[in-house]
Amino acid sequence: MVGMIGGGQLARMTAQAAIALGVELRVLASSPDDAAARVSPTVIGDYRSLPDVVAFADRCDVLTFDHEHVPLELLRTLAQMGHGLHPAPEALRFAQDKWAMRERLQHAGIPVPAWRVVTSAVSVSDFAAEHGWPVVAKRILGGYDGRGVWVLPDAAGVTGLLAGSPEEALLVEEFVPLRRELAALLARSPNGEVRAWPLVETVQRNGICVETLAPADDPPASAVPIAVQIAALLEVTGVLAVELFERADGTVAVNELAMRPHNSGHWTIEGARTSQFEQHLRAVLDWPLGDTTATAPVVATANVLGSGDGPLGGRLPGVLAVDPALKVHLYGKEPRVGRKLGHVSALGAGAAAARRRASAGAVALSGASV
Ligand SMILES: Nc1ncnc2c1ncn2[C@@H]1O[C@H](COP(=O)(O)OP(=O)(O)OP(=O)(O)O)[C@@H](O)[C@H]1O
Ligand SMILES: [Mg+2]
DSSP states (O other), X not given: XXXXXXXXXXXXXXXXXXXXXXXXXXXXXXXXXXXXXTTSOEXXXXXXXXXXXXXXXXXXXXXXXXXXXXXXXXXXXXXHTTOXXXXXXXXXXXXXXXXXXXXXXXXXXXXXOOEEEESSHHHHHHHHHHXXXXXXXXXXXXXXXXXXEEEESSSTTHHHHHHTXXXXXXXXXXXOOEEEEEEEEEXXXXXXXXXXXXXXXXXEETTEEEEEEESOSSOOTTHHHHHHHXXXXXXXXXXXXXXXEEETTSXXXXXXXXXXXXXXXXXXXXXXXXXXXXXXXHHHTTOOOOOOOBSSSEEEEEEEEOOSSOOSGGGHHHHHHHOTTOEEEXXXXXXXXXXXXXXXXXXXXXXXXXXXXXXXXXHHHHTOOO
């Protein structure tokens, strides 16, 4: 029995892969309305509560995650009690804590943006004097989908951000002039086997990934090897996504790490011989990893974001009528504005056409008037 902590869309899509493999998967969800709780065996509980998580872990052979928000101390306690965790707390720490991640990667000689941890407005100004305005301020723990990331044109507002930060400290970074953003995705099993998928280009709007293109055109040669190096360095088990910035000169820097199936890997469901969800399970179970070869020359995937225009299901037949080759995944979530409610993939021979098709499908489903 594999236990997945978190009942979001990543758990829901992992459950689909578990069914095919004949693997029993149970999720720990906050509510019966969570995306995975609606479709898979579920325990309702709080991932921040030690008794809830221990009771869940006692019923599973191995634990994994659909998010990185379980408190580190709780994870360490579970590991000490003998529960198998993939990734282990000592790896997952670097997906939770942006300060620890920056420090560890820099120490290993892996390229990262210039950064500093600050506890005062003066130290932000000092950093900007060296690296220029704007600077990017980030919460050290707990940010996601751009919440907890601020581009600061000057020092005004820094004091407020520091006061609102539970750590009373922020990570500040140089504002990297981006040519594009990329994601390197791989899986690593406990026995050290590693398999990487082709590099992906990701497109973000307002800090949220809205579109991916696989493979990235003209991929920088260092990107996938950096991810492989990180996986071995941190002894990651399961899927690892390395979000990368590509600078104008073609060099790359690591933005952040996720140690679970990732939004940049949804294309693998139809676009690769082995999906990230199947691979994550295989890695967590220490089974042989699957072939990561792409099944089409290009795969474009667009996220369906809530527009406030009611449930999506009713629009689906119309979208499929327009483009019967689209592959649509809806997550069964309440359609709140800006929320990731599903994704649409288009497989094809040319990037421009695939992107247009995936994005047209996603926009039509969301009901957005753009
Ligand atoms: N130093 C930077 N320079 C330029 N843009 C940045 C920088 N840091 C972050 N961004 C932009 O903000 C986005 C979100 O940043 P980041 O990935 O650190 O935040 P997050 O909320 O933890 O994201 P996620 O949703 O991936 O968990 C990035 O994808 C990028 O578009
Ligand atoms: Mg990110």
